[in-house]
Amino acid sequence: MLIKVPKKSDISENMVTDQNVYQDRRNILKSMGFFSASALLASPSAKAIDWFSKKEKVFETAPLTHNKAPSFSTDETLTPEQKVISHNNFYEFGTSKSDPIENAQEFKVDPWSMTIEGLVENPITLGYDDLLSSFPLEERIYRLRCVEAWSMVIPWNGFPLASLLNKAKPLGSAKYVAFETLYDPKQMPGQRSRFVGGGIDYPYVEGLRLDEAMHPLTLMSVGLYGKTLPAQNGAPIRLVVPWKYGFKSIKSVVKIKLTDRKPPTTWNILAPREYGFYANVNPKVDHPRWSQARERRITTGGLFSQNRIPTLPFNGYEEVADLYKDLNLRRNY
Ligand code: MTE
Numbered sequence: 001m002l003i004k005v006p007k008k009s010d011i012s013e014n015m016v017t018d019q020n021v022y023q024d025r026r027n028i029l030k031s032m033g034f035f036s037a038s039a040l041l042a043s044p045s046a047k048a049i050d051w052f053s054k055k056e057k058v059f060e061t062a063p064l065t066h067n068k069a070p071s072f073s074t075d076e077t078l079t080p081e082q083k084v085i086s087h088n089n090f091y092e093f094g095t096s097k098s099d100p101i102e103n104a105q106e107f108k109v110d111p112w113s114m115t116i117e118g119l120v121e122n123p124i125t126l127g128y129d130d131l132l133s134s135f136p137l138e139e140r141i142y143r144l145r146c147v148e149a150w151s152m153v154i155p156w157n158g159f160p161l162a163s164l165l166n167k168a169k170p171l172g173s174a175k176y177v178a179f180e181t182l183y184d185p186k187q188m189p190g191q192r193s194r195f196v197g198g199g200i201d202y203p204y205v206e207g208l209r210l211d212e213a214m215h216p217l218t219l220m221s222v223g224l225y226g227k228t229l230p231a232q233n234g235a236p237i238r239l240v241v242p243w244k245y246g247f248k249s250i251k252s253v254v255k256i257k258l259t260d261r262k263p264p265t266t267w268n269i270l271a272p273r274e275y276g277f278y279a280n281v282n283p284k285v286d287h288p289r290w291s292q293a294r295e296r297r298i299t300t301g302g303l304f305s306q307n308r309i310p311t312l313p314f315n316g317y318e319e320v321a322d323l324y325k326d327l328n329l330r331r332n333y
Pocket residue numbers: 084087088089090091092144145146147181204232233234245246247248249250251252
């Protein structure tokens with residue numbers, strides 16, 4: 001039997017997301033006929049308790065060995081770990097910010113299998129241990145800017161996606177990289193019900209141009225704060241593209257496929273006028289329903305703290321600007 005045990009650490013989404021944005025995204029889901037059951041009813045379990053053994057089932061993370069000095073850093077205040085792991089977007093586990101930590105505690109990541117396939121000379125399959133041991137792990141402190149106008153500063157652990165792709169040896173015909181999240185409705189309540197999962201056609205898919213994927217900033221993350229990823233942050237492996245809105249950073253990846261065609265992407269399929277393929281952070285191109293000029297930085301501020309700061313082009317990672325010199329960024333949002 002599962003019972004709800006609210007945690008003191010639970011923070012509600014509207015404490016950290018602009019009220020209008022928070023309300024707007026939910027209104028659009030509602031108008032499409034989708035709404036998280038967990039936002040209406042008590043959600044099934046916080047930490048799932050096995051009532052007979054009285055043991056809490058908690059997703060376990062483990063310390064990682066990584067280069068101590070961060071290879072990318074910033075002097076901005078880090079978002080506290082507790083906020084990074086309790087304010088999440090992972091619709092496979094529900095659409096509220098507190099759903100993933102509540103519903104992902106029993107997510108199984110070992111064994112895992114991630115394939116690199118398609119237009120490559122050397123297709124690869126990596127198991128759980130390979131993900132953690134095939135490449136030297138770096139620490140990279142990146143800003144994460146969500147399209148909903150909140151942001152965090154997160155110390156990730158991982159390796160460049162380029163290292164992985166180079167091992168698979170992309171063919172000359174490869175132009176894009178397609179990513180896919182695990183499809184496992186037994187484990188992911190959002191994949192079992194269109195109401196819980198926000199009306200997305202799962203599996204969640206994402207894509208990058210090959211040159212974006214090969215850029216040194218593009219990271220495959222297997223951890224944060226020096227430990228393996230919590231389930232709600234995309235265990236055991238996720239993408240992190242710091243100059244793009246957070247929805248590009250797909251979680252719990254099982255397939256990476258090199259292609260010659262632009263791959264479909266989840267949010268673009270759902271609302272093409274609102275979410276483009278590129279999704280580069282751009283304060284000058286507003287979301288059709290809200291401004292992208294500023295963001296609310298989630299740091300140590302309390303409930304009423306504003307922490308509103310200007311949003312920077314490419315989220316401050318101007319070194320990627322060259323990738324788009326021939327592209328109209330207003331049209332290619
Ligand atoms: N990946 C999958 N598979 N499912 C999702 O719902 N949400 C995206 C992205 N990756 C999402 C996903 C969005 S909208 C954001 S902002 C980031 O994950 C949030 O990452 P975080 O929860 O670690 O902060």
